[in-house]
Amino acid sequence: xxxxxxxxxxxxxxxxxxxxxxxxxxxxxxxxxxxxxxxxxxxxxxxxxxxxxxxxxxxxxxxxxxxxxxxxxxxxxxxxxxxxxxxxxxxxxxxxxxxxxxxxxxxxxxxxxxxxxxxxxxxxxxxxxxxxxxxxxxxxxxxxxxxxxxxxxxxxxxxxxxxxxxxxxxxxxxxxxxx
Amino acid sequence: xxxxxxxxxxxxxxxxxxxxxxxxxxxxxxxxxxxxxxxxxxxxxxxxxxxxxxxxxxxxxxxxxxxxxxxxxxxxxxxxxxxxxxxxxxxxxxxxxxxxxxxxxxxxxxxxxxxxxxxxxxxxxxxxxxxxxxxxxxxxxxxxxxxxxxxxxxxxxxxxxxxxxxxxxxxxxxxxxxxxxxxxxxxxxxxxxxxxxxxxxxxxxxxxxxxxxxxxxxxxxxxxxxxxxxxxxxxxxxxxxxxxxxxxxxxxxxxxxxxxxxxxxxxxxxxxxxxxxxxxxxxxxxxxxxxxxxxxxxxx
Numbered sequence: 001x002x003x004x005x006x007x008x009x010x011x012x013x014x015x016x017x018x019x020x021x022x023x024x025x026x027x028x029x030x031x032x033x034x035x036x037x038x039x040x041x042x043x044x045x046x047x048x049x050x051x052x053x054x055x056x057x058x059x060x061x062x063x064x065x066x067x068x069x070x071x072x073x074x075x076x077x078x079x080x081x082x083x084x085x086x087x088x089x090x091x092x093x094x095x096x097x098x099x100x101x102x103x104x105x106x107x108x109x110x111x112x113x114x115x116x117x118x119x120x121x122x123x124x125x126x127x128x129x130x131x132x133x134x135x136x137x138x139x140x141x142x143x144x145x146x147x148x149x150x151x152x153x154x155x156x157x158x159x160x161x162x163x164x165x166x167x168x169x170x171x172x173x174x175x176x177x178x179x
Numbered sequence: 180x181x182x183x184x185x186x187x188x189x190x191x192x193x194x195x196x197x198x199x200x201x202x203x204x205x206x207x208x209x210x211x212x213x214x215x216x217x218x219x220x221x222x223x224x225x226x227x228x229x230x231x232x233x234x235x236x237x238x239x240x241x242x243x244x245x246x247x248x249x250x251x252x253x254x255x256x257x258x259x260x261x262x263x264x265x266x267x268x269x270x271x272x273x274x275x276x277x278x279x280x281x282x283x284x285x286x287x288x289x290x291x292x293x294x295x296x297x298x299x300x301x302x303x304x305x306x307x308x309x310x311x312x313x314x315x316x317x318x319x320x321x322x323x324x325x326x327x328x329x330x331x332x333x334x335x336x337x338x339x340x341x342x343x344x345x346x347x348x349x350x351x352x353x354x355x356x357x358x359x360x361x362x363x364x365x366x367x368x369x370x371x372x373x374x375x376x377x378x379x380x381x382x383x384x385x386x387x388x389x390x391x392x393x394x395x396x397x398x399x400x401x402x403x404x405x406x407x408x409x410x411x412x413x414x415x416x417x418x419x420x421x422x423x424x425x426x427x428x429x430x431x432x433x434x435x436x437x438x439x440x441x442x443x444x445x446x447x448x449x450x451x452x453x454x455x456x457x458x459x460x461x462x463x464x465x466x467x468x469x470x471x472x473x474x475x476x477x478x479x
Contacts, residue, residue, distance in 0.1 A: 015298075015299070015302065016299070017299070017302040017303075017306070018306070019302055019303075019305070019306035019309070021302065021305050021306060021309070021331075021335075023301055023302060023305050023332075023335040024298040024301050024302070024335065024339055024342070025298075025339065025343065026297075026298040026342075027298055027302070055309065055328075056305060056309065056328060056331050056332065056335070057332075058331075058332045058335040058336060058339075058419075058422075059332065059336060059418045059419050059421075059422040060335075060336065060339055060418070060419055063415040063418055064415070067415055068415070087325065088324065088325045088328040088329075089328075091325075091329070091425075092332065092422070095418065095421075095422055095425065096415070096418060099415070099418055099421075100414070100415065
């Protein structure tokens with residue numbers, strides 16, 4: 001099951017503010033606490049954090065929400081995906097994710113295909129695109145698709161799986177199914 | 180006995196040390212009179228710094244300081260319009276006629292002098308800037324909307340330093356003006372000041388040992404601004420100043436931080452400031468200034 005959490009709603013519940021800005025570490029921690037409570041209660045394999053009504057995201061809030069959710073037990077073994085992300089929020093997310101050597105799948109509000117943000121090698125990005133635009137694959141199939149040696153494809157797929165950007169099952173790697 | 184501390188005629192980050200030297204040993208044993216009668220111009224940095232001086236004296240248990248208002252009408256009108264006197268009245272015994280702050284209208288004051296006491300204040304500050312300042316930031320300064328968003332982020336992170344590290348409240352002000360002497364074009368300036376513990380004491384428990392005999396206000400600033408270290412062990416900390424630096428490097432901006440007896444700046448090519456100034460007269464807390472210049476030369 002895919003669990004969708006609208007961050008603007010959580011912000012309104014956590015902080016009395018008329019604005020749509022995810023700013024300050026205290027706010028980020030309060031929002032994350034509520035998200036963790038929602039994640040704890042559900043039978044889900046992918047959680048979609050919906051940024052679509054959020055205007056500003058500062059570094060402290062991005063660190064408290066996105067990085068700590070990815071690092072913490074609430075999302076262990078499952079996938080977190082960001083949706084409705086604004087282009088202006090990209091740099092903040094990239095900065096925070098890279099700082100922690102993390103990556104996350106993000107779908108931007110322009111409706112383009114999802115793309116990984118954060119700390120990822122060029123090979124892993126190429127492998128991700130090949131999987132996203134085609135079928136799932138094992139290392140041998142991916143190597144053939146990209147004209148790579150098998151070991152290179154294997155390393156790229158392992159990196160994607162470690163960052164929870166693809167779903168491994170019986171030796172094959174599938175792109176995350178998103179609504 | 181009263182110690183008279185004179186406000187420099189042109190009161191900004193460069194002349195701030197003149198004000199700081201007037202206090203002598205901190206906190207001064209005598210009652211302080213801050214004499215602003217000769218002030219002809221003050222930057223937002225000067226105004227929030229003055230409030231921090233008043234706050235630090237009050238919090239140190241000194242007798243309530245006195246403040247004489249500028250003699251020039253246009254100067255005191257600007258100080259009133261920027262919201263300075265509204266807050267100064269809580270900290271100083273004010274002498275001289277204070278003009279009523281004019282009703283809000285078109286102004287280069289993008290954010291009045293505003294207290295920063297907690298996370299809720301920062302939500303309000305950032306929200307107000309986004310509502311009121313986008314015309315100047317995107318229009319006059321020629322920054323694209325993404326840069327305007329980065330500006331709000333820099334503001335948020337600058338204010339959070341007070342909440343996270345100062346141990347007391349502080350002040351922020353944002354203003355656009357023409358930086359004639361050094362740049363000859365429009366700039367927008369964020370000034371943040373607090374009367375708290377300063378960078379050295381904030382970082383002492385985690386960083387002093389690493390620096391040994393070199394530990395000082397200057398090395399504390401270096402640790403925070405250059406090495407992005409934080410007093411918290413959380414590995415996610417320290418990204419705020421790092422993010423501000425990255426933003427400023429893209430838009431040719433400047434940040435300077437004064438704390439205790441040192442000042443550290445990341446200096447863009449258009450400025451001739453010294454990167455590090457040490458052995459300054461002591462001033463409590465921390466004073467941060469962020470300057471973002473217009474992206475086109477005809478913005479004057």
